[in-house]
Amino acid sequence: MKSNAETSIASVQVNESNKLYSMQKEFEENILPFLSATQKAALIEIDGLAKSVSWFKVGTDESYLTTTLITQFDVFIHVLTTGGIRIPVHPSILASASSVLKNIIDHRQNKNSDNNRTIQILGVPTEAVAIFVRFLYSSRCTEEEMDMYGFHLLTLSHVFSVQLLKQRCAKALIQRLKIYDAIDTLQLARLCDASELYFRTMKLVSANIKFVQKTEGWKFLQENDPCLELEILQFIDEIESRRKMRRKRREEKRLCLQLSEAMECLEHICTEGCTNIGPYDIESPGKKKKVPCQKFATYPGLQLLLRHFSTCKRRVNSGCYRCKRMWQLLQLHSSICDNPDLCKVPLCRYCWGIRF
Known part of the structure; x- marks a missing residue:
């Protein structure tokens, strides 16, 4: 059993x-x-x-x-x-x-x-x-x-x-990623804490904001999620601010390069001479013809300023704009010159003495 x-x-x-x-x-x-x-x-x-x-x-x-x-x-x-x-x-x-x-x-x-x-x-x-x-x-x-x-x-x-x-x-x-469902993707990425998806979608929205604002998702966003709308607008504003900053930095860099080239060109003209302008102790252009410098893009403008500065009757105190620019270049040169006693740039020693 x-x-x-x-x-x-x-x-x-x-x-x-x-x-x-x-x-x-x-x-x-x-x-x-x-x-x-x-x-x-x-x-x-x-x-x-x-x-x-x-x-x-x-x-x-x-x-x-x-x-x-x-x-x-x-x-x-x-x-x-x-x-x-x-x-x-x-x-x-x-x-x-x-x-x-x-x-x-x-x-x-x-x-x-x-x-x-x-x-x-x-x-x-x-x-x-x-x-x-x-x-x-x-x-x-x-x-x-x-x-x-x-x-x-x-x-x-x-x-x-x-x-x-x-x-x-x-x-x-x-x-x-598509424009028509970008808002839905952005909301989902924020809820699911998908940072890379959120950032990529936000870039797409900011780059095509005019088209995104015509979608149904944007209308829904305005009515139901104003916080996300504010985040999008702040992101666009931040991108625009960064663009302006980059443009400003590029402009500053371009200006610095031009000033650096102008300093080199000024020393070259005052030391070696160029075409029909140069120091008095250099052989005159009539005896030996000189070719304009090709490596300095600022040479034509700087040559005209030097000519004007040497003959202008109004000068700086009378409000001559060109003379003021030339004076600023001479002061800038004196601030970086290491040997003002031997320098052949006009007024270098004078500006150097004023500075100290």
Whole structure:
């Protein structure tokens, strides 16, 4: 005769078998007929990954879906989607892929009710949830799936802290940025703390603000999210300020280069002479014709200033603009001259003495 322990074990096995049969029956009658081909394929792939934790292709026939998915329901927990679909998954796989799911599973591991063996992922399409669960097993996601469910996958990856998927989604959305949905992408990037996606989208919005303001997303933003609108306007203002600063720095650099060249040209004219202007102790231009300097772009203007400065009757005190410019150049030269006693630039020693 069987012992009480053996009888109890047999009774438990019968109850588990009856429970499994009723679950299979419910799945075949209430869920399977309403699944699309894509959903069936996704569930089959998840089941295959759950058994071998590797990727392989299987058929999409309903007999396989019924028998293989239901045979091990007693060791699975379920992910419940918005469409009412229950996706069987291994808790250990989910826990290893997501710290958030691990906390949820650990919190419910001591509870044996059916509700505590179900994780609800609502608010996104069932296909997106199936792709998300498959990614937890295989770390794979196709470009077509990113095109269709990139927004949803980014949301799921942020909520459940799956950093690898989050990075891939952000990269894919950056490559697919469009003006018409830029505001939606910007809002999602801010909510999901996707900094690179946020910055790239903000640059796109700022560069095409006139077109963005005509979209429905911008109208919605003005009515419902004035803080983000303010961030966009501040970002545009900051970019414009930086552009002005860069232009100012370029102008200052250009001016410094011109002044440096003018100092070299002034020393060259006063030391060696050039064409019909130069120091008195240099051979006169009539005896030996000199060619104008080609390496100094400021030579023509500086030559005219020197001629005017030497013959002007009004000079600086009378308000001559050209004489003031020449005087400023002479003062600048004296401020950088190392040997004013031997320097041949006019008034160098005088300006150097005034300075000290």
